[in-house]
Amino acid sequence: MANKIPRVHAREQDAKIRRTNFDEVCYGYSADEAMLEASRCLNCKNPRCINDCPVNINIPEFILHIAKNDFVKAAAVVARYSSLPAVCGRVCPQETQCEGSCILGVKNEPVAIGKLERFIADWSRENNLNFIEKSQSNGKRVAVIGSGPAGLSCAYDLAKTGYDVTVFEALHETGGVLAYGIPEFRLPKKTVVAHEIENLKKTGVKIETNVIIGRSLTIDQLLDDEKFDAVFIGTGAGLPKFMNIRGESLNGVMSANEFLTRTNLMKAYDQNYDTPVYAGKKAVVVGGGNVAMDAARTALRLGSEVTVVYRRTEVELPARREEVIHAKEEGIRFSMLTNPVEITGDEKGWVKEIRCIRCELGEPDSSGRRSPVVILGSEFNIETDVVIMALGTSPNPLISSTTKGLQINKYKCIIVDAEGQTSRTGVFAGGDVATGAATVILAMGAGRKAAKAIDEYLSL
16 A cells, blocks of 8 residues: 555765755655655545645645656646745745645655655756746736745736736845745755746746835835835845843854855855855854754854754754754754853953853743743853854834834734735735744745735725
8 A cells, every 4th residue: 555655765965975065955856756755645535735735735636646757747736836846845844734734644654745846846947847827917016025935926926817016125136035044055046046036037027126115115105106006015024133141242143144144145155256154163053943953054064063052952942853853963062951141252352152051941831832941050151253143033124114004013023914914005915024933835825815815906
């Protein structure tokens, strides 16, 4: 029976080698491996995996085509639902979404849905398949602010419906967090991200970079002066959080956002570019999410010895299990149940040590996780010359503060209804700017939902 076949695990770079380069860690499936893994799918009558996919890809359908060696039909199915399949196949937390609901996972390992999506997306790119069809223009214009996953997904769906879409991006490169936030060894920029964006342009979407909405233009100007019929805000959550402890202003202390953005946009990972990023000889990364793992593994590749400091245990780490395993394999140290209390510097103002205190777990907090409780008298120092804070992010208030009638909550997130409509008529929002920092696929789902709502709004 199909469910007796063991899961096919994708090949990866050896840890001792990959820790010295920025090449992609996972090699992905070969055609034979993909077909074998696809043959494990039970093609359930009531597939829970579809409901647990934020963009509702018909997962059993595309997997069945892969199993039958009909890659063209498989790619066509995925293209109906997702504008970024090669991205999602690499960075989505499938283990808590589609794969987490796979029936095979009850007693065995679930079908490797993410790896199969990546395979078919890569195969499509390598074989120059294009399922983009430009629709006849309906004469209506939509402005999309932000070229991250929420904005790109919204723009893609609107363009396919016949809207004239312009995407405004504040930075000089398109892609949002895909371009500046995720390291090259997890998401290649030239091959994967650039290709997905080129596909978007084939729908007729126009992209303007170096335009800061709230400075270069306001939303009011987009609607009143530029005559856009609707606006979608998908600017993400790029404002980093700090601990507000003594010493955070020292040289060598930075947010993970700044560190990863500099590394990606300055191409510090590419030896052909003379744009090094300082990662120190010993770096401490504070935090336990995916961004913390990305920052730690990037600092390692830039030549630093890295320690991740987290105030709970490994069980509570919010990062994907795969990323934690990869980090450990590459030699990154973890100091669990540890909370920083002060950063000290040398006479020149550079980081010298980070002072921490041991913790133990107390009662669960509002998130359901047990709260860390400090152990008095357990302070200790970690020698370091770089501290990278990966404590989460919140939306930048620039747009909300320069737009009339746009309501935000106490976390600076734009308030939206179930369809993405804001308090301002004709203005929609979705992704991290409305929910706070989340995942790429959830942002894509929000972008698609808002595109549908915009279409309904402009069709009245």
